Amino acid sequence: MRLIARYAKECEAHFEIITVWDTKIEKESVPKHDPRIKTLTKQHPAAIWFERKMHDDYGIIIEDAFDNRPLVHQEYFPSAIHPMQKAFQAKSITPSDYKPYKYETIGGDGVFEVAVGPIHAGIIEPGHFQFSQAGEDILHQEVRHFYKYRAIEKMLEGKTLQAAKPIIERISGNESIAYQIAWRDIVLQATRSELPEQSRKYHALLLELERMIHHLTDLGFIPNDAGFGAALAFASKLSEEARRQLQRLTGHRFGFGAIDFESHTMQTEVWLHYLETLEEELALFEAWIIDIPSLWDRFDTTGILKAKKAKKYDTVGIIARASGLTLDRRDEPFYQTHGFVLQTESSGDVAARYKMRLKEARNTLTMLRNFTVETSEAITLHTLQDGEYFSFVESAIGELFMSVEIKDGVIERFFVRDPSFVNWQALHLMMPDNIIADFPLINKSCDLSYAGNDL
Amino acid sequence: MIRFWNRRFRTGILTENPEFDKEMQTIRKEMKDLVKKRFAGSLAIRMVDSGSCNACEAECNALSNPYYDLERLGIYFVASPRHADVMLLSGVMTFNMTPHVLDAYKQMPEPKWVISLGACPVMEAPFEQTFAIKGPATAHLPIAYHIPGCPPEPIEIIRGLLAFLKGI
Incomplete structure (x- = not known):
């Protein structure tokens, strides 16, 4: 079984622990006065972040956990506060005394530590990486995040689904459309409404265009981190053009506000012409980049994630597929009839993740053609019904999971698990046998989101 | 490779693309002059995301693609706050990030400026005040200039930088 998410929720007299697997959803109640649960980390190491977060959020004690350090709450965060509890309503907190965070390290003669972050050298989001080094070789790495923690789950409580949308679409800018589609599916479920085929196609087109932008950007940045700048110049031109198409379609370069239940018309002629030029440029790019041996020397066998490990750590998205796992939320009839073909690689290294992006970009191009519609239809939603709703979307990074509980017409509990949340936990597995200079390359080949992870 | 160079010469310089109007040309010229006068040829920016x-x-990142190519104006992003004239601050000031942002600011040599980028640092984005957000950036840092937008488009960022240079 694959672990998708594990989170808690406060009810009247108890906390409910919800564990989402790929085949079922398990619920467990624990009393409020003594909330204790058993850890899942022995079978599913990636459960540890979910469980540490649960402790920070609600004060739930994980009885046999090997790691009890705070996750979201950092050095200056007051330790007695569990902000997701309904009783906590403060809008500001006073920093407490500095409590040092104990990093996972490896000891030994001549082994030293390298601290990287939270502010990185470049235009990147903040996060921290702690390396244990033997000379240039990486022995171990710990990923530490949540610098961007904005408390979005708490922020959305008490809002209607409509009022929550502008915030949901800004959780992670690069995955905005995916987040909006997850929101859309929840609205549709909660109102017992059906989306017409045309609108579904239009939304899927926007999601594929977002994926295309994401992949094109990475196709440039990954070689750039291996010192091959020409690829960045080429691919960033392509991604800029794709972003302009997104702006032309939605009025926004990142598609904020793009997914709704209104009617939209596309200028299909301009669009199809664009796809033609993109296809030609992409083919040229691929033929060129695949034939640069010094670049593939850096890519091959760098940052390997074996299929067994990828499975054990419940990874999703590009990372999982590059290691040979056949996981893709688009692997269903609607996408399949529009040209979707599941892509995988087997070697699990930087080269595999790069080739995955090339393959998926090509497949996405086919789908962009097939999803083209003249107009999408407007629909009227039925009345909203209280309940607990779940949705899954394949974002450009991987499987996105969102769950919303609605009570009295407003959000009672909002939970979202970005694909990055599980994938970040597998990053350290790619490090052994690599040198620290290859870390930026490995990290970029995964291209995970910090904002979606931190919430 | 030959096909690549073929395409390279056929494409030419994209920044001359007609969709970029005259204004861009004037901005470029003005900016080059200003950067030359005030910062001895180059303006170094340290981008900090809070x-x-x-x-x-x-x-x-798009500012360095062939369509905008910011570096040819003498403005570039640097890796360390110690090399920077300007801190470009994006995002809401989170509880966890604020001490690090202030650290980075402390490390910048004088004279230094802070430009806030986008709706977040001034708390105009849809994000509301929570315990994890420490209010607008103006409460923590002397903001010299603000570039609005959610997010501001690359051309708006270039215009904003120009307006900032005019103002100091």
Whole structure:
């Protein structure tokens, strides 16, 4: 079984622990006065972040956990506060005394530590990486995040689904459309409404265009981190053009506000012409980049994630597929009839993740053609019904999971698990046998989101 | 490779693309002069993200693509605050990030300026005040200039930088 998410929720007299697997959803109640649960980390190491977060959020004690350090709450965060509890309503907190965070390290003669972050050298989001080094070789790495923690789950409580949308679409800018589609599916479920085929196609087109932008950007940045700048110049031109198409379609370069239940018309002629030029440029790019041996020397066998490990750590998205796992939320009839073909690689290294992006970009191009519609239809939603709703979307990074509980017409509990949340936990597995200079390359080949992870 | 160079010469310089109007040309000229006069030829920017959604970062990365090519104006992003004239601050000031942002500011040599980028640092984005957000950036840092937008488009960032240079 694959672990998708594990989170808690406060009810009247108890906390409910919800564990989402790929085949079922398990619920467990624990009393409020003594909330204790058993850890899942022995079978599913990636459960540890979910469980540490649960402790920070609600004060739930994980009885046999090997790691009890705070996750979201950092050095200056007051330790007695569990902000997701309904009783906590403060809008500001006073920093407490500095409590040092104990990093996972490896000891030994001549082994030293390298601290990287939270502010990185470049235009990147903040996060921290702690390396244990033997000379240039990486022995171990710990990923530490949540610098961007904005408390979005708490922020959305008490809002209607409509009022929550502008915030949901800004959780992670690069995955905005995916987040909006997850929101859309929840609205549709909660109102017992059906989306017409045309609108579904239009939304899927926007999601594929977002994926295309994401992949094109990475196709440039990954070689750039291996010192091959020409690829960045080429691919960033392509991604800029794709972003302009997104702006032309939605009025926004990142598609904020793009997914709704209104009617939209596309200028299909301009669009199809664009796809033609993109296809030609992409083919040229691929033929060129695949034939640069010094670049593939850096890519091959760098940052390997074996299929067994990828499975054990419940990874999703590009990372999982590059290691040979056949996981893709688009692997269903609607996408399949529009040209979707599941892509995988087997070697699990930087080269595999790069080739995955090339393959998926090509497949996405086919789908962009097939999803083209003249107009999408407007629909009227039925009345909203209280309940607990779940949705899954394949974002450009991987499987996105969102769950919303609605009570009295407003959000009672909002939970979202970005694909990055599980994938970040597998990053350290790619490090052994690599040198620290290859870390930026490995990290970029995964291209995970910090904002979606931190919430 | 030969096909690549073929295409390279056929494409030419994209920044001359007609969709870029005259204004861009004037901005470029003005900016070059200003950067030359005030910063001896180059303006070094340290981008710091204190809790954005990554869209502002994506737009700043887009500034170096062939369509905008910011570096040829003498403005470039540097890796360390100690090399920077300007801190470009994006995102809401989160509780966890604020001490690090202030650290980075402390490390910058005088004279130094802070430019806030996008709706987040001034708390105009849809994000509301929570315990994890430490209010607008103006409460923590002397903001010299603000570039509005959610996120500001690359061309708006270039215009904003120009207006900032005119103002100091």
